[in-house]
Amino acid sequence: MRRVITLAGSPRYPSRSSALLEYAREKLSRADIEVCHWHLQNFEPEDLLYARFDSPALQTLIEQLAGADGVIVATPVYKASFSGALKTLLDLLPERALEGKVVLPVATGGTIAHMLAVDYALKPVLNALKAQEILHGVFADDSQVIDYQHQPRFTPNLQHRLDSALDTFWQALQRREPTFQPRQQGVAHA
Numbered sequence: 001m002r003r004v005i006t007l008a009g010s011p012r013y014p015s016r017s018s019a020l021l022e023y024a025r026e027k028l029s030r031a032d033i034e035v036c037h038w039h040l041q042n043f044e045p046e047d048l049l050y051a052r053f054d055s056p057a058l059q060t061l062i063e064q065l066a067g068a069d070g071v072i073v074a075t076p077v078y079k080a081s082f083s084g085a086l087k088t089l090l091d092l093l094p095e096r097a098l099e100g101k102v103v104l105p106v107a108t109g110g111t112i113a114h115m116l117a118v119d120y121a122l123k124p125v126l127n128a129l130k131a132q133e134i135l136h137g138v139f140a141d142d143s144q145v146i147d148y149q150h151q152p153r154f155t156p157n158l159q160h161r162l163d164s165a166l167d168t169f170w171q172a173l174q175r176r177e178p179t180f181q182p183r184q185q186g187v188a189h190a
Helices: 016-030 045-049 056-066 084-092 117-128 156-175
Strands: 002-008 033-039 070-078 102-109 138-141 145-147
Touching: 002 016, 002 056, 016 033, 016 070, 016 102, 016 138, 016 145, 016 156, 033 056, 045 084, 070 084, 070 117, 070 156, 084 117, 102 117, 102 156, 138 156
Parallel strands: 002 033, 002 070, 070 102, 102 138
Antiparallel strands: none
């Protein structure tokens, strides 16, 4: 079984970027991929701000990342870069936290002028965490997310791009050896 971590980097919930992530989680779950969801609200603000590497939530995330095959990171774009709160969290991860992982970045922003923030701000950080494969990200401007407060709904163009990116992500996961092996009950191991 494949395991994927989704990480919502918006300080707000619900948000447009978390709607993209919710849609991805639903689609991957239907493909029999175990999805573990994380968002910034899982962490005490003081733990992030004061770089508490011994934070219980951080330690749990690190353990789950070690057993994951892929990661989807979602963020809003503020001031031509990804969320500062997300950067704070990523700074606390071990240097090789994404080693061997397939990573799909997704982002939302007020206009398409922020589209390059994924390539020039987020991807270098993901690369520094030694991601094996960082896929072409999905950027949506605010007008393409029709509903994010209830059931995620998108414009047809965004829906198509998101579906295509998730298909590529799924294919990339299938090319690698699974990291997560669920325990089989009743089977003796030597």
